[in-house]
Amino acid sequence: MNIHPEKQYLDLLSLLLEKGSERIDRTGVGTKAVFGHTMRFDLSEGFPVFTTKRVYWKTAFKEMLWMLSGGHNIRELVEQNVHIWSDWPYKKFIDAQPDGSPDKSITMEAFEQRVLADDAFAQKWGDLGPVYGKQWRRWKTEDGQEIDQISQVIDLLKHNPSSRRIIFDGWNVGELDQMALPPCHKHYQFYVDPNTNKLSGGMVQRSCDSYLGLAFNIANLAFITTLLAEQTGYEVGEIVWFGMDVHLYMNHIEQAKKQLTREPKAFPTLVIKRKPDSLFDYTIDDFELEGYDPHPAIPAPVAV
Structure with missing residues (x-):
């Protein structure tokens, strides 16, 4: 019997509830936390938008498209x-x-x-200051020039797919104090398998709000990996998520327990209706999720 890939996420919630260490955090809300956790999803088995509570995927995708535009x-x-x-x-x-x-x-x-x-x-x-999109598209150098990391990734995927430097990063130490929030999902890296012509994407997340944020983070990692694959001529492979400080806020505990009572449903399929000339020319109307039938949303407050 195949284990549903979303079970990885439910197991993480259980781990946090049962073994997470209680910590006081900068928000004052408090968390139950673990250090270091990994999940991986094969994109050929469905698009990983979690089903045990509704994920507002259009909101997630709009956020990613905004970041890719360099918005701040x-x-x-x-x-x-x-x-x-x-x-x-x-x-x-x-x-x-x-x-x-x-x-x-x-x-x-x-x-x-x-x-x-x-x-x-x-x-x-x-x-918001020089947050994600600013770093991804216009990382400022010491001599005043700007580096478009996303365009560099696309160029490497097209012309040097075996490179181990197919990376973009948001953790610009010199500008952290100017950001409304330092990047949580800070480091992205991509890998082309020459045997399968599949593109896989990995992301390192320094700080992970496991109840509210993580579903968006997984969906958006799958989203950017899929878009890069389409724009550079590859099939989709896996996404791999590396969480560092992985936590559950104290005011999300009852919601997490409720979510754990639910059984996952089949993952949907991402349909891309139009392939524009550039990664930066997609709009939200270019996407649909076929077969997304989640359990109802479970609201929870954001810790600021």
């Missing part, structure tokens, strides 16, 4: 009804307001509307 302002996400990055600039704005100011009690929705409506406000308060 929430305005581009809010325009697409994506709010997963808004907590950080919203908190920064509220904290900057003096006591008694009407803006001290502005709602998140009103904050986002100002980001959409006011260019100057968006530039000042919607910007």
